[in-house]
Amino acid sequence: MAIQNIFVVGAGLMGSGIAQNAITCGYNVVLNDQRQEALDRARAGIEKALNRDVEKGRMTAEDRDASLARLTTDVTMEGGRNADLVIEAIFENLEAKQAVFSALEDICPEHTIFASNTSSISLTALAAATKRPTRVVGMHFFSPVPRMRLCEVIFGLLTTQDVLDAVKEVGEKMGKTLIQADDKPGFIVNRALLPMLNEACVIVGSYIGSVEDVDNGMRLGCNHPMGPLELADMIGLDILLNVMTVMDQEIGAKYHPSLLLRKLVVSGFLGRKSGAGFYTYENGKKVGVNPVLAHFQSVAR
Numbered sequence: 240m241a242i243q244n245i246f247v248v249g250a251g252l253m254g255s256g257i258a259q260n261a262i263t264c265g266y267n268v269v270l271n272d273q274r275q276e277a278l279d280r281a282r283a284g285i286e287k288a289l290n291r292d293v294e295k296g297r298m299t300a301e302d303r304d305a306s307l308a309r310l311t312t313d314v315t316m317e318g319g320r321n322a323d324l325v326i327e328a329i330f331e332n333l334e335a336k337q338a339v340f341s342a343l344e345d346i347c348p349e350h351t352i353f354a355s356n357t358s359s360i361s362l363t364a365l366a367a368a369t370k371r372p373t374r375v376v377g378m379h380f381f382s383p384v385p386r387m388r389l390c391e392v393i394f395g396l397l398t399t400q401d402v403l404d405a406v407k408e409v410g411e412k413m414g415k416t417l418i419q420a421d422d423k424p425g426f427i428v429n430r431a432l433l434p435m436l437n438e439a440c441v442i443v444g445s446y447i448g449s450v451e452d453v454d455n456g457m458r459l460g461c462n463h464p465m466g467p468l469e470l471a472d473m474i475g476l477d478i479l480l481n482v483m484t485v486m487d488q489e490i491g492a493k494y495h496p497s498l499l500l501r502k503l504v505v506s507g508f509l510g511r512k513s514g515a516g517f518y519t520y521e522n523g524k525k526v527g528v529n530p531v532l533a534h535f536q537s538v539a540r
């Protein structure tokens with residue numbers, strides 16, 4: 240089944256990245272969000288990123304213009320009417336995601352595939368709330384989507400092979416390497432990664448090491464391209480907490496979210512997107528360790 244029109248729901252960090260990646264690979268994209276300001280921010284971000292690609296010689300001005308012409312934004316769900324594929328990227332909540340698919344059920348054609356970018360929610364549970372459970376699948380992209388080369392494809396209990404093949408073709412056309420995972424919490428990557436990010440939060444919260452020492456430790460000692468706390472800030476501490484909470488409930492205590500992570504989120508420190516998490520940010524650039532963590536910086540000896 241050839242996919243040409245993609246309806247992306249949620250124009251935050253992930254949805255806007257998926258839309259940018261897809262339009263530059265020839266897909267027509269309608270990007271939806273319930274908030275007009277999110278759509279305006281997403282469009283401005285995509286235009287800025289493509290302009291930078293042109294300046295750096297990675298893309299021609301003609302390709303940029305053709306890509307942008309393939310992008311439409313729509314605050315209503317009507318953009319799903321011609322969709323071959325829906326990619327849902329709203330916040331990590333089962334009922335909210337099910338509500339999106341329910342709302343699209345009678346708008347989208349019968350052949351439309353419903354994919355979710357969820358990091359932790361069961362695709363089988365999402366599928367169960369639709370009238371098309373065989374056409375529900377996971378497409379788990381990584382941030383920043385245009386640069387990260389992986390897409391994890393997750394099959395629910397009823398997902399059919401033609402649906403898996405169709406979304407793999409889209410992923411490949413978007414320049415990704417595909418890995419395939421069964422519908423178990425965290426799939427492959429988060430199941431392995433999240434305990435490490437959470438433990439980095441525990442280390443700071445237990446006065447074992449400072450924010451910068453934890454990040455330097457993992458960057459320089461393990462050759463990770465960025466520290467776990469910088470990465471947590473980039474993912475979004477609220478997203479990390481939501482995913483850890485689901486995995487804690489589904490798998491058990493080794494995924495129990497750290498107390499410090501919970502305190503930061505409840506205080507509105509959500510990472511890069513809110514201007515502060517473990518670090519503070521100005522114009523998207525890291526400035527220093529968040530001053531509210533000052534007392535964790537003096538590690539007892």
Ligand SMILES: NC(=O)c1ccc[n+]([C@@H]2O[C@H](COP(=O)([O-])OP(=O)(O)OC[C@H]3O[C@@H](n4cnc5c(N)ncnc54)[C@H](O)[C@@H]3O)[C@@H](O)[C@H]2O)c1
Pocket residue numbers: 248249250251252253254271272273274277328329330331332335339356357358359379380381382473474475478482
């Ligand atoms: N942040 C990451 O690094 C990352 C990586 C992989 C997967 N994910 C997953 O991607 C999804 C989105 O994460 P994000 O970081 O982009 O979140 P985000 O908070 O940046 O963006 C979510 C967007 O969804 C919009 N939204 C909420 N409810 C909506 C609805 N009913 N209809 C339309 N729009 C709605 C919000 O207005 C917001 O703009 C989550 O499921 C998350 O687990 C995130």
